[in-house]
Amino acid sequence: MTVREIRTIGDPVLRTPCDPVREITDGVRTLVADLLDTVDQEGRAGVAANQIGVTLRAFSWRLDDEDGGRHHGYVLNPEITELSEDLQEDGEEGCLSVPGLWYPRTRAAFARCEGTDLEGERVVLEGRDITARLIQHEVGHLDGALYIDGLERPVKKRALRDIRERL
Template sequence: MSAREIRVIGDPVLRTVCDPIREITEGVRALAANLIDTVDMEGRAGVAANQIGVSLRAFSWSLDDRAPEDRLGCILNPVITELSDDLIEGEDEGCLSVPGLWFPRTRARFARCEGIDVEGEELVLEGEGLVARLIQHEVGHLDGALYIDGLERPVRKRALREIRQRL
């Protein structure tokens, strides 16, 4: 497979709620491989399917601090099943679809999502810090949201202004 081009803000596919994957076909396997190839690049932690133009519920991750067998992966039909009440505030977050801009975004400190892998086996991704942020960010993409949607009002105004200046 190969790395795919990342869609950027303004592309309607990023605002589309992605459809669940109903059957694991060769096309779905190819999508998973493309997602993994696309995320496996310097500076990338996660890529959602709609970021590469496919409106299906899947995302990939690349987490350098994980064991080699868990460093890269792809989850199909992820559902967030747990978020901690404890929040991480003030950490800057960025997005490949909003390139070059980072803004403080409050997220749950811990997140857990459940889905399946390309073999149809149950898959759980969970963790704190970067993993929690990744899960919330990527599932947000699959729901048609961008991280800027959840910024606090004054920060969101600044973000939108900076985005308009870049487009």
Template sequence: MAYRDIRIIGDPVLRTVCDPITDIDDSVKSLVEDLLETVNEDGRAGLAANQIGVSLRAFSWHIDGEIGYILNPRIVELSKDEFQDGEEGCLSVPGLWYPTERAWYARAEGIDLDGKKVVVEGEELMGRCIQHECDHLDGHLYLDRLSRKNRAKAMRELRERGL
């Protein structure tokens, strides 16, 4: 296992749609180990593979003391009537937190390292994490979901920081 550096906004890998995992080989097993080790730090809720420079569909999470991963996740259900609009941040956009609307509940399906079906679901923070990390795997950052006003403010702040 290896702790991996986080890619920061401006790195093209963050805007690349990740490829599905077709073979679960040693490189994928190593990727999962790296995702689990890198997300296992205070203040980290989720981590997508492209955030550590790997354009494959996988993410890990560390929420409420539970650490896990999912390969080839796809969101299959979102709450339609309940939303949350709390502050959201991202390891790849350090230091910025902005209100971001998300569904209150999310459910994703994928597989594990044995190729068995995995279901990850949750409300509030877990629901936000699933949506945030799946966005990463589709080449999107949470900044893309901000209101026009907040997005302009965030981009200005990034420019001021030289990011």
């Protein structure tokens, strides 16, 4: 089991758009195993490859259901294929790469992403609320963005001040 260190704001890898996975190699298999081990820690819902220092287009996810069950997986080369017009406006969002800071962030209420697994089979992850937020957040990472980029202006100003005070 390899739980990788999470890169934090200020590390340029977080602002680097990730390259598509073009070939399944031992390195890609190791990346997926590390992403799954890293996300499988208490309090984590998703980890993008660049959050562990790898600029390949992949993320892992872990969601707990109402019955206490845990669902997890990964997606290679995820692309968002659907976003609802209705919004979830009241959700606070945080990020392992911006530790300890949570801010209100508007997101689509429903999202779907599609990609592949290690065998080249199609993977679809979709859902509302926390699942939709997770998809948008992780794909944003792979595009080189952080959730704070999309905050409303006064909230973003406060977030940047808070981040400066913590660094």
